[in-house]
Amino acid sequence: MLKISNVETFYGKIQALRGVDLDVNDGEIVSLIGSNGAGKSTLLMTISGVNKTKRGNIVFNGENIENKQPHKIVDMGICQVPEGRRIFSRLTVEENLRLGAHANEKGKYFEKDIKEVYDLFPVLSDRKTQRGGTLSGGEQQMLAIGRALMSKPKVLLLDEPSLGIAPKLVNQIFVSIKNINKEKNVTIFLVEQNAKKALELADRAYVLVNGKVTIKGPGQELLKNKDIQAAYLEGGAKN
């Protein structure tokens, strides 16, 4: 469904991605783990079209999308939940969700879509007239995911959904991600530093080191991989 081949991305002269090969199949949950600065967020921004690809191809449902404008890519059905949530903090929860529907035929199915989001995250329904900035970190993450779902994506790109969130809520969010995948049939591409959780959830996973994919395989298999355990799970392991 989404096939990334040999993608290279630069920030000025600094090369962030050094030929990434990766693919995501329909209905899968694919995780990408890696340390700080490995290029995980860069890859997501490149898929979304915010960063430009210098070389390589990104093909989505048979169509090349590298270097398309970000809003066109959202229209095609790839939506990103950016790192750090990036809630519109002075807008209400409902206004935030409406903005998610911006690309989706200007909110034509708004009422139905918003109900689905509220069913998924009931806490948002209680807080719909509250400003985004007054929500807790976990609630903001739910809002960010809900907002992205409003665009009815085929693929949801999630950038570090566990960042800065209470452990209890992290579990809840990972359960929701699984639900979104299974019940709403949305393909998930998840970028995480929390390697254990990400690998447990994933059908397949990739490890990104210095802008290149070094290891790939089914999530459960990677969990048992000695190198990964040493580098990402033991010692520095987070829950």
Next chain:
Amino acid sequence: MEKKDIIQSFKDSLFTGLIALALFGPIVGLRTVSKGEGLFITPQWGIVFLLVGLCILGRFLININSARRTEFKIFSTLSSKLSSITEDKAKHFAITGILFAVVFPFLPFTDRYFMDVAIMILTYIMLGWGLNIVVGLAGLLDLGYVAFYAVGAYSYALIATTFGWSFWICLPLAGVFAAFFGILLGFPVLRLRGDYLAIVTLGFGEIIRIILINWYEVTNGPDGITGIPRPSFFGLPFKRSPDEGEISFHLFFNLEYSTMHRIIFLYYLILVLALITNYFTLKIRKLPVGRAWEALREDEIACKSLGVNPTNTKLTAFAIGAMFGGFAGSFFATRQAFISPESFTFIESAIIVAIVVLGGMGSQTGVVLASIFLIGITEMFRDLEQYRMIAFGGAMVLIMVFKPKGILANRKPTILMHGDKK
């Protein structure tokens, strides 16, 4: 309050005095007087010490006051009153305001001077509302808004004097021209943010003014354009003795001729134009494009990730903001009947930005209060002559001390669905 605090605030105020001495010493203390064959320096230390003393005392009082964690009573009650007005009774307040504005010309104390000031305030309210779209909603700090005001005024003046078309044709054309210039400015600044955007827009304002001064063949340079046609009351001119074949306003309505008719008409004209601007802004905030402006102000990257096209969104904000600036400009031209580049200097942009910022970014009612306050104050203190700007500056400082986020800093949500009440 503890003794330690008093000593601390005393020290702090002495330090303030030191700064005041450094400033006032050379500026006020050393006065040059021309006597006979040259300039002589006459020191006036008395005034300097008086000023320094005032600074020390003022700072000391502020320090003590803040140490007690209370505000001056009048200000706190005033500001809480203002907030309660806008939060609970925003609608009543707006309706009362509009009703007052409608009957204002017929109130017994209203004379020509009041009408002129009111027209001026309304013009600034309209400009403030127009700029509020760009600055308050889309979050793009535009320090060259006067450029669009100028484009509107000059487009109106040139079209009206060249082709002799009526006000009602020239007005939308002027708006279109201004919007076009808004897009013209929008394109190069799309990548800029914050301070850099502000600098470029500032430059744009100056470029327009300098073009107006130097493009003599078209704009008549610093001499300006004279004889701009006055607006007519739907075809009925406001003239004592109309041209042949014309019926003037007072004859048609069988009134005695008075210059006030035109003033009152102008007043209602700008009132309607301003209210249209306001209505438009309130409506567009509830549409996807308006919401996208606000989202863009909050976070551009999040917007991109959600499929909001930042290019189009910014350009529409610039264009629509500029269009209202252009409308206000053509009103200005028809009211004055004479325009020159003098009227479109940077200080105008600064005042409009000040109105939006003091009003509380994005607040429509705040713009009204700030315009009345800023324009009214400068008018009220006209008798103070050169001290007028000090009063203006002092008023700004007071607002920033007591209401640092603007007079009305609350943003009201645009949607409250499913019968929710906030």
